[in-house]
Amino acid sequence: MSLLEVRDVHTYYGESHILEGVSLDVDTDEVVALLGRNGVGKTTTMRTILQLTPPRKGRVRFRGEEMVGKRTSGVAKRGVGWIPEDRRMFGNLTVEENIRAAVPSGSDMGAAFETAFETFPILEERRQQDAGTLSGGQQQMLAIARGLVGDNEMLLVDEPSEGLAPQIVADVGEALARVSNEVAVLLVEQNLRLALDLADRFYVLDHGQVVDEGDTAAVDPGSERLTRHLSA
Amino acid sequence: MTGLLLQFGPTALLETLIQGLGQAGLYVILASGLTLIFGLMGVLNFAHGAFITIGTYLGAMGLFLLSSPNAAGVGGFLPLLGVFVLVFVGLMALGSLVEFGLVRRLYGRPPIDQILLTFGVATVLQQLAEIFVNLFTGGTSNQAQTPWPEPATYGPAVFGENVTVAGLAIDGVVLMEILVGAVVVAGVYLFLTRTRYGLYIRAGSEDDEMAEALGIDIRRVFTVVFGIGSGLAGVAGTFLIWQSTYDVTVAIGAQALLPAFIVVVVGGLGTFTGTVVAAAVAGFFFEFGVLLSTNVFDFVSLPQMLLFILLVVTLIVRPTGILGEEEVGGH
Numbered sequence: 215m216s217l218l219e220v221r222d223v224h225t226y227y228g229e230s231h232i233l234e235g236v237s238l239d240v241d242t243d244e245v246v247a248l249l250g251r252n253g254v255g256k257t258t259t260m261r262t263i264l265q266l267t268p269p270r271k272g273r274v275r276f277r278g279e280e281m282v283g284k285r286t287s288g289v290a291k292r293g294v295g296w297i298p299e300d301r302r303m304f305g306n307l308t309v310e311e312n313i314r315a316a317v318p319s320g321s322d323m324g325a326a327f328e329t330a331f332e333t334f335p336i337l338e339e340r341r342q343q344d345a346g347t348l349s350g351g352q353q354q355m356l357a358i359a360r361g362l363v364g365d366n367e368m369l370l371v372d373e374p375s376e377g378l379a380p381q382i383v384a385d386v387g388e389a390l391a392r393v394s395n396e397v398a399v400l401l402v403e404q405n406l407r408l409a410l411d412l413a414d415r416f417y418v419l420d421h422g423q424v425v426d427e428g429d430t431a432a433v434d435p436g437s438e439r440l441t442r443h444l445s446a
Numbered sequence: 447m448t449g450l451l452l453q454f455g456p457t458a459l460l461e462t463l464i465q466g467l468g469q470a471g472l473y474v475i476l477a478s479g480l481t482l483i484f485g486l487m488g489v490l491n492f493a494h495g496a497f498i499t500i501g502t503y504l505g506a507m508g509l510f511l512l513s514s515p516n517a518a519g520v521g522g523f524l525p526l527l528g529v530f531v532l533v534f535v536g537l538m539a540l541g542s543l544v545e546f547g548l549v550r551r552l553y554g555r556p557p558i559d560q561i562l563l564t565f566g567v568a569t570v571l572q573q574l575a576e577i578f579v580n581l582f583t584g585g586t587s588n589q590a591q592t593p594w595p596e597p598a599t600y601g602p603a604v605f606g607e608n609v610t611v612a613g614l615a616i617d618g619v620v621l622m623e624i625l626v627g628a629v630v631v632a633g634v635y636l637f638l639t640r641t642r643y644g645l646y647i648r649a650g651s652e653d654d655e656m657a658e659a660l661g662i663d664i665r666r667v668f669t670v671v672f673g674i675g676s677g678l679a680g681v682a683g684t685f686l687i688w689q690s691t692y693d694v695t696v697a698i699g700a701q702a703l704l705p706a707f708i709v710v711v712v713g714g715l716g717t718f719t720g721t722v723v724a725a726a727v728a729g730f731f732f733e734f735g736v737l738l739s740t741n742v743f744d745f746v747s748l749p750q751m752l753l754f755i756l757l758v759v760t761l762i763v764r765p766t767g768i769l770g771e772e773e774v775g776g777h
Contacts, residue, residue: 287659290659304656315660316660
């Protein structure tokens with residue numbers, strides 16, 4: 215049994231049929247990349263797993279438990295963290311408050327700060343600063359830190375390198391590599407090299423369906439197998 | 447303008463300032479619930495007025511039970527404190543129930559649905575209040591057969607009487623409004639900045655979906671905020687008992703909702719700090735209007751008119767309100 219099992223999910227935005235029977239698995243300690251062109255349903259897959267946009271049909275199981283029908287906070291409490299596209303900081307809250315909001319009630323706040331600041335020392339320096347005033351790279355680190363302190367077993371990471379300078383992308387990649395030693399990761403990333411570096415396996419989505427899957431060791435970023443579905 | 451001000455002398459002006467502060471305290475209590483609910487949930491809560499009305503009547507009944515007419519000294523203040531607690535808790539329970547049972551079902555729907563629902567709730571509650579009042583007085587909607595005792599007389603003896611503070615003559619109720627207003631401002635501020643729920647409220651006001659994805663049960667936060675907002679509406683309603691500008695009928699809440707909305711809009715929809723600032727400005731405008739209309743022009747509606755001028759000018763010069771941001775409300 216995989217940590218996360220997505221089985222034949224069909225998700226709609228209004229009447230638009232976005233996911234047309236997506237199935238995928240993510241195992242404990244695994245990093246899985248979800249590849250595909252813009253608009254094929256990668257973010258929707260994550261929203262479906264989180265029940266932010268629940269599927270009309272299909273199953274989402276986490277540790278064997280059905281998530282469809284649960285509230286998003288319930289899915290999050292069971293250990294699924296979300297590091298969304300464009301980070302979605304609480305911009306008027308300080309760095310510290312952003313982290314505090316992500317720590318489940320009853321968890322050790324001190325230990326959470328230790329984890330966050332050990333992984334990203336820059337956040338400790340910026341602790342009392344409003345998150346909205348951080349640079350893009352720092353915001354991404356804060357977003358990852360929020361995922362880390364949430365007692366999660368799995369992180370859904372959406373476009374972590376988007377809009378960042380190359381050096382910062384390398385930093386974020388390194389941070390994600392460290393994080394993936396602790397938790398399972400489902401990763402959406404346009405930077406193919408970064409995605410294949412981090413991931414153990416990949417799925418390729420096209421028109422709301424999985425059209426290819428395999429081990430990242432078996433492909434390289436320029437291979438015809440990938441470019442067929444990924445180039446515009 | 448300077449000549450106009452000098453004509454009153456420092457004593458009258460200082461008294462007006464302090465009365466303005468009292469009015470500001472009342473506005474803060476009236477408007478805090480509205481602004482918290484709108485800021486977090488994006489719901490314009492028209493039922494707020496009905497909660498104010500129920501606060502007035504519940505407060506009056508509490509005074510009849512706990513106090514006696516013209517109670518002097520501590521004997522007047524302790525029952526009043528009890529009444530405030532009773533009204534706050536009672537209205538908090540009612541507000542939570544309304545959110546849990548009704549408003550909750552409409553999140554994610556267009557704002558007009560929520561406005562219609564809360565307006566409907568307001569109408570039903572107001573009619574229920576009227577039926578209830580008529581049962582006790584044996585009257586019809588317009589005429590009470592056996593009038594209630596005047597609840598204002600059941601407050602502390604200094605309410606409605608001038609107290610001399612540093613040579614200034616100030617109505618005791620004004621001092622109480624300043625005190626309770628300050629307690630509400632400090633309490634809400636500390637709640638928002640120092641507690642876990644306050645953190646959730648501020649996070650949810652910015653991005654409720656992200657808050658939910660971090661494991662925060664935002665629906666429970668909504669219920670808590672709706673409850674607190676309604677409790678404050680009730681306390682404001684109790685204060686209206688001593689406001690000569692309001693008639694104690696079941697429409698009192700709807701009447702008080704108008705300045706509350708003005709304060710919320712002028713301060714900037716959904717910002718608590720903005721509401722506090724706007725309440726102060728509106729309070730001073732109102733009392734300055736009272737000063738002018740009783741001494742210079744014979745125009746009793748001047749204070750209310752000044753409030754509307756404040757609203758209109760704000761909407762023209764700064765449509766987002768004094769401290770408002772472009773986008774408010776998560777829905």
